Structure formats: C-alpha cells, structure tokens
Amino acid sequence: MGRLKQKGKAGAAKAYVTRSAAVKKLQCSLADFRRLCILKGIFPREPRNKKKANKGSSAPTSFYYAKDIAYLAHEPVLKKLREHKAFAKKLSRALGRGEWSSAQSLEENKPVYRLDHIIKERYPTFIDAVRDIDDALCMIFLFASLPSNARVAPSLIENCSRLASEWQLYVMHTRALRKVFLSIKGVYYQAEVMDQTVTWLVPYQFTQSIPVDVDVRVMLTFLELYQTLVGFVFFKLYTDAGLVYPPPQDTDKDESGAGVGAFRLQESTSQSSSAPRAKEVEVNGKRVSTKDVRQTIKSIAASAHGEAEADLPAADSTVAEEDDEEFVQHPSTSNPDETTSLPTLRSLAAIPQSTTSKLFAPYTFWLSRESSRPIFEFIVRSYGGRIGWPESSGSGSPIDETDETITHVIIDRPVVERPDETEEEKERRRRRKYVQPQWVVDCINAGRILLEESYLQGKTLPPHLSPFGDYVGAYDPTAGTTGEDAEMEEDEEDVEEDAVMEGEDDETAETVRPETAALKAAAEAEDEAALRAAELQAEAAGVDYGTFEKEAKKAAKKAAKTPAKADGEAEQEMNKMMMSNKQRKLYERMKYGEKKRSTEKQNLEQKKRVIEKEKRKRSKP
Secondary structure (H helix, E strand, C coil), X not given: CCCCCCCCCCCHHHHEEEHHHXXXXXXXXXXXXXXXXXXXXXXXXXXXCHHHHCCCCCCCCCEEEHHHHHHHCCCHHHHHHHHHHHHHHHHHHHHHHCCHHHHHHHHHCCCCCCCHHHHHHHCCXXXXXXXXXXXHHHHHHHHHCCCCCCCCCHHHHHHHHHHHHHHHHHHHHHCCEEEEEECCCCEEEEEXXXXXXXXXXXCCCCCCCCCCCCCHHHHHHHHHHHHHHHHHHHHHHHHHCCECCCCCECHHHHHCCCHHHHECCCECCCCCCCCCCCCEEEECCEEEEHHHHHHXXXXXXXXXXXXXXXXXXXXXXXXXXXXXXXXXXXXXXXXXXXXXXXXXXXXXXCCCCCCHHHCCCCCEXXXXXXXXXXXXXXXXXHCCCEEECCHHHCCCCCCCCCCCCCCEEECCCCCCCCCCCCHHHHHHHHHCEEECCHHHHHHHHHCCCCCCHHHECCCCCCCCCXXXXXXXXXXXCCCCCCHHHHHHHHHHHHHHHHHHHHHHCCCCCCCCCHHHHHHHHHHHCCCXXXXXXXXXXXXXXXXXXXXXXHHHHHHHHHHHHHHHHHHHHHHHHHHHHCCCHHHHHHHHHHHHHHHHHHHHHHHHHHHHHHHHHHHHHHHCC
C-alpha cells in the first residue's frame, strides 16, 4: 500500500502560499512585505489550479512560491525593518514623556539598512547590471524633473538630478549616444555602453505634478533600489574610463543653472590595483588599447552591412602592430592548399573607421532661448560639437553669440523681418545656417549630415520617424512605391480609362465590341491553345499586341496566385486541426494581430498612392 497523502500537505498546496499567510509567517506589515518583494525581485505566481493551491478554497487571492517566502525569512533587510518598528515605538514613547535627550539619542542611533548585498545577488556580473539599467535611468530622470512635496523629499530630487548629470557626462565623454527620438512623452535616447544597448526616456521640462491616485511609496521603493544599482554601475564605468567618481561639482555654477556644466570630469591619478584597466601597448609612439580594437571591429561589421559611408575619412587614431608581433600562417585542415590568415592590429588599422561619433565635430552651434538647452547640449556634445546659449538659458556658455566660429543656429521661431538690423548682423546671418531643432536629431538617426534646406527656419518639417526597430514588414513612409504598387496604380488607371471610354460611347455600350471580347477571351484562357485562339481573335479585331500581352500577363498572375493561395489555406486548416485548444486560440490571436497590422499598412499605402496621384495630376499642364 502506498503512502497516504494528507490534504494541504503536498502538491500545489505546499508549493504555493497566499499573501496573508506569507505576511503572517514573516511577522511584518503588508507595506514592509511589499517593499521586501520589490527589493528582492519576488512577484506573485499563478498556479495551475487555484483551488488546490488555496487548500480547497475558491476565494480570490495572490499566491507566492513557498521557497521565495522562506528565502525572505533570512533577509537582513527584514531584520532592520523590525528594528525600525521597535525604534519608532521607543521614539514615540520618549517624545510623549518629554524625554528629549533620550529621543535625540534614539534619533542618532536610528537603524539604517543597506542594499549592497541585494545588488550583488540580483546582478552577479557587471554586464547584467548594465543590461538592466534602462528602467533605473527612466525612474531617475523622472524624479529629477518632479517638484518636492510632503511625499518626495528635496534631498531625493537633488540626488536624482546628480545621478542624471553623471550619466550624461559619461555618455558625452565616451561618445556612446546612438539614437534620439522626440516623442510626445519625452525624449528617447539610446546609447551603447559596454556593448549593451541602453534606452531611457527623459521628460520635457514642463511643470510636473504627481497624481493623487499614484502610489508614491511603491515608486520610492523602486527608486531606492535603482539609486543603489546606478551608484555601483557609475563607479565601475568611471573607474574603467580612468575618471574620478563622483565627479567634482561647482556649487556656484550649479546655483546659476549650469546643469551638466556644473560638473567637471577629472582623470584619476592613482588607479586601484583591483580595478581592471583596458590593456594598452605603445607602438611607434602611439597608445593602442583594447577599446580601439573593439571599435575597429565594429566598424568592420558596419561596413559589411552597408552602414559605413564610403566617403567618410579615416579616423585620426590608427592602430599599429607591435614589432615583435608575428602570426605564423598554418595550413587549413579542410583545404591544405590554403593557409589561414589572422587579422593583426596593422590590418585592422588599414580599414577606415566610422566617424559617426564625431558627426558634429566640425560645427559650432548657437542655441536660441526658446529651444531646450539640456536636450541639445547633451546631444551636440555627445557627437563632438561645440554649443553655446544665451545667459537667460543658464550660465556656463563656452562661446558668445557674436563668435565667428558659429556655423548653425538652432531656432524654433517663425521668420521675422528686422528693419533695424545692422550690416554686421546681416553678414553674420548670411554666414550661418538657421535650422529647426529636428535637423539635429534627424542627422543623428541618419548617421550623416542632412541638407539644411528642408529644416530651415519657418519651413514645414519632414516627418520625424522613430529610429527604433519595428516589426518586419511595417509601413515605411520614406520608401518609394514598390513594383506591385506601381502595377496596381497602372491597373487602376487602365480601369479609369476604360470607364471613360465606355462613358463616351453610350450607343455601343449595350453591344459587346470585338476588342472587348478578344481581351476577355485572353483573360479567360486556361491553356496554350486557348491563348493562341484569343491572340488570333485580338489580331482580327485590331487590338495591338502590347495591350493583349498585358492582359495575358494579368490573367497568368491571377491564375498563379489562386491555386497557391488555396493550397496554403488548406495546409493551414490541416495544421490547425492538429493543434490543441490553447494552441489554436493563441494561433488565431497571432493571425488576428498580423491581419490587423497588414490592413493598417495597406490603408496607409492606399492613402499615400492617392496623395501621390493627386500631386501628379496637379503637376500635369
């Protein structure tokens, strides 16, 4: 006889635990339990059978893994939270009795917990932390733009602003910015840090407010974890780049609104022995690091995919081969006649490197007062350009408005005539390009300097498209008309011409003309004999060979598509019959989404064809 199982002692009832039971086991409040789950990365689970997991009860509740709750029971943060609860009781009692010295002593010895061990547990390697830094940056930039109130302390906002500036400084220093998109929510940035793609959102500089229905305690718990994570990551990034962390800040510049300019990057004089540095060699008087080699390899991949421009000049820093570096060529195992060749530093240096990170290096920008200074200062400086701004936008501008090196003026105002303008100002205006802010972002996304004519002051701007990858087959408004679309347009024009001809000849509309009968026979031809007979009929009716061939091609395409489509639908129906009910529903949802996206794409393409057709009609004399 097998071992008897008691109800609620095995299976799902033992593997899962309800939230109320978890709070009771941990002996903490619900708020502390939520905080622990956020910090440790524990979230509710969905059991297959809720009734079995809840020991026969069908009441709605949240379930957690029993192992996760047992894991939380040994968390040092939980111990600190209990100590804080006892501290709050003692402090309240001391204040109620008027024991001010005891209250001050308790406040000085207030229990404080740290999250360093949690960061090390959740992110075993540094690359894991960099890969998961997107949400942390979005949260930090959000709180950096919020006003302080009773729920959000000013020190917290100040710390978030400092972390946001440190991240921007590092991205500008390493030229890691890759894509920018100006959306309704804010500005999306994408950078490449340690070979990882990092995307974050920065809100616009408007007056922000916290809605009353938002649980700020949950957001502050996430922010607490993210601040610790970002501190670890920034220290590692700055140390590997040979910079001092945290960067020194000029208090006077910060009070005058300098923003990122209030911080100053300082190279580290003494490097820690534990911190790994990029390996460097000195050959022919030049320093070559592993970072240079990685960038050169990336440029090779970019040129292989057609991303590198042929007319771009080679990079200034070249990589040389060591004198004692020798690679002996060995015969290949698959083909003994050929020898394998390994790339050397000298061969990598011979390949032209991409200069996208120095896109704005030859230019100097002046930012007008209505444009957002933090956005475009960060963008221009990330691509090697110089930028200045008026005093009303903050202090710390490196150049003045009368500087002769200014090549572009970023302005977002309509063109206004200035009758009192001097000759010197007119000459200065003629030398500079007055462009709208979108030109800077579109140049970055395109990877090259675009023509300024479409972005000049007061002109209607071209569409600003998202540079981030979309699903395959999505509608691209910048793409030209494809071959199938052109054929569809020709077919529509032919139908319109036929309708016009039929409308002009009302008397012969009731009778079937020989030309129409011949073309109809060509469209209905199923084999070579029928097609030959239709050709003879068309020749006798006076139809030219070009029109007949065009009609025959259309019929052949239609006949080729119909059987293939029928076979594909039959095969799909057979495959659906072999699926389970869950798989069939998932497949139908997928097909519904694909059909919806395809319909949206066809509607947009149809609208585009109509607009282009109207343009062609207006352009015709």
